Amino acid sequence: MSGRSQVSPSLQSIKSLPGQFKFMDTKASDHLAMSENLQLGSGDAMSPRTLGNGTLGDRVAEGAERSNSNVDTANEDSPYGRSLISGEERPSIGDEDSEAVASPLPSTSTSRSERIWGDMTPYASKKKLQSWFQTPIGDWELVKILSTSGVETLVSLPEGKVFKVKEESLLPANPDILDGVDDLMQLSYLNEPSVLYNLQYRYNQDMIYTKAGPVLVAINPFKKVPLYGNNYIEAYKNKRMESPHVYAITDTAIREMRRDEVNQSIIISGESGAGKTETAKIAMQYLAALGGGSGIEYEILKTNPILEAFGNAKTLRNDNSSRFGKLIEIQFSETGKISGAKIQTCKMILFVFSFLLPLGFL
Ligand SMILES: Nc1ncnc2c1ncn2[C@@H]1O[C@H](COP(=O)(O)OP(=O)(O)OP(=O)(O)O)[C@@H](O)[C@H]1O
Numbered sequence: 001m002s003g004r005s006q007v008s009p010s011l012q013s014i015k016s017l018p019g020q021f022k023f024m025d026t027k028a029s030d031h032l033a034m035s036e037n038l039q040l041g042s043g044d045a046m047s048p049r050t051l052g053n054g055t056l057g058d059r060v061a062e063g064a065e066r067s068n069s070n071v072d073t074a075n076e077d078s079p080y081g082r083s084l085i086s087g088e089e090r091p092s093i094g095d096e097d098s099e100a101v102a103s104p105l106p107s108t109s110t111s112r113s114e115r116i117w118g119d120m121t122p123y124a125s126k127k128k129l130q131s132w133f134q135t136p137i138g139d140w141e142l143v144k145i146l147s148t149s150g151v152e153t154l155v156s157l158p159e160g161k162v163f164k165v166k167e168e169s170l171l172p173a174n175p176d177i178l179d180g181v182d183d184l185m186q187l188s189y190l191n192e193p194s195v196l197y198n199l200q201y202r203y204n205q206d207m208i209y210t211k212a213g214p215v216l217v218a219i220n221p222f223k224k225v226p227l228y229g230n231n232y233i234e235a236y237k238n239k240r241m242e243s244p245h246v247y248a249i250t251d252t253a254i255r256e257m258r259r260d261e262v263n264q265s266i267i268i269s270g271e272s273g274a275g276k277t278e279t280a281k282i283a284m285q286y287l288a289a290l291g292g293g294s295g296i297e298y299e300i301l302k303t304n305p306i307l308e309a310f311g312n313a314k315t316l317r318n319d320n321s322s323r324f325g326k327l328i329e330i331q332f333s334e335t336g337k338i339s340g341a342k343i344q345t346c347k348m349i350l351f352v353f354s355f356l357l358p359l360g361f362l
Contacts (some may be wrong), residue, residue: 131155131170132193140193142173173197182244183211209244216249228282231352233289246279250286258336273318277308287330290336295300300330300341311345 133143133155143155146162155171158163172189180201181187187194199219201212206226208219227245234240236247253264266283268276281304288297308320315321324345333339 019284022027055359130173130326133165133170134193137186140196142197143170145170180205181209182207183213184217185211185213207243209246216244216246216253218246218270218275218279220273220278228285230289233286236286237290247286250283251290254287256292257332271317272315272321277320277322280328284328291330291332291336293337294333294339296340297338300328300343303343307343307345 102215130142130144132140140158143157143165146154146156148154149168150192151167152164153167154162154164155170161211161333171193174188174194179198180189181198184190184198184200187198192313199210199217202208203219203221206221208221208225208227210217210219232241232245233247237246242248249266254265256262257264268279268283270276281301284297284301284304288301291297307326308322311324312322314318327344329342329344330338331340331342
């Protein structure tokens with residue numbers, strides 16, 4: 001894997017998008033759209049780091065701040081519920097003299113989660129490891145620890161800016177060797193910026209799927225990615241490929257159904273525009289390739305445009321938004337082939353696949 005410098009480590013904190021937020025046209029804003037969807041860093045993901053955010057970051061931060069009070073109260077104990085420090089509360093780092101050491105930053109409110117994570121920071125400071133620092137506008141920056149004295153730590157940005165921060169406002173970063181690991185469980189430090197960085201690092205190489213233990217995290221690429229089709233289906237079927245993929249999840253479900261003779265379910269969830277419908281179709285394609293033969297699989301696939309014609313609508317977030325959830329039950333015969341399906345729609349925005357065994361299997 002290449003060095004960390006290739007990827008901008010300026011990351012946007014996780015917050016839900018403002019309700020009125022609209023995805024732009026997918027052609028011109030592929031990268032932006034991706035950032036919007038997972039609230040990763042603003043601007044071109046490969047561009048040099050910037051502390052002054054682009055318009056997207058401002059819009060996201062603005063929207064996030066509007067709903068900040070609720071989120072922060074609700075997530076007081078969640079490591080992801082840390083309140084952003086407003087520009088007024090802290091001097092902007094960009095305004096500081098790069099030569100002189102800036103005056104100490106005011107202390108951030110120390111929530112329980114910060115104290116928990118803070119336990120790891122003294123070790124990172126002592127060893128002068130690279131760490132993540134959250135800027136006043138909520139972006140995460142990778143900083144190098146120069147020295148530490150008690151609660152205050154002197155850190156530098158790659159472009160040379162040096163400033164003092166409270167030790168508790170730093171989070172440990174993972175060593176470069178862990179850049180782009182395909183399972184988040186492999187990260188030594190599983191904090192917010194480390195997860196976002198890893199997902200962004202992989203996204204930049206069109207690796208939109210990452211595992212988080214048994215869960216598959218998918219980032220909507222909003223563009224064609226070369227990850228689908230017969231060659232990939234064959235590769236996953238024959239276990240020649242093992243990188244995280246919807247095909248791999250579907251393959252495991254179908255194999256375990258046959259091996260253990262137990263019904264299986266795949267739950268696909270995410271916010272509007274996250275890519276649930278597309279992911280469900282990709283899973284169905286794999287199922288059709290693996291359990292096909294009777295011809296019913298094509299009938300099942302053909303239900304998608306019909307259901308979408310009746311149940312989809314253009315919304316602020318998604319031009320083709322499903323206004324219903326789906327429960328797709330696919331029945332298999334004793335020979336392991338698809339023998340039928342039942343599709344139920346409901347108001348819940350969630351997709352559930354159930355692979356049902358024939359009665360003879362139970
Ligand atoms: N794997 C993918 N590859 C390329 N583009 C994708 C992929 N997944 C999603 N998209 C793009 O994102 C758009 C929105 O995806 P999708 O309709 O699946 O979202 P959703 O989560 O089902 O949204 P809603 O809940 O509003 O129905 C798609 O129209 C497509 O342009």
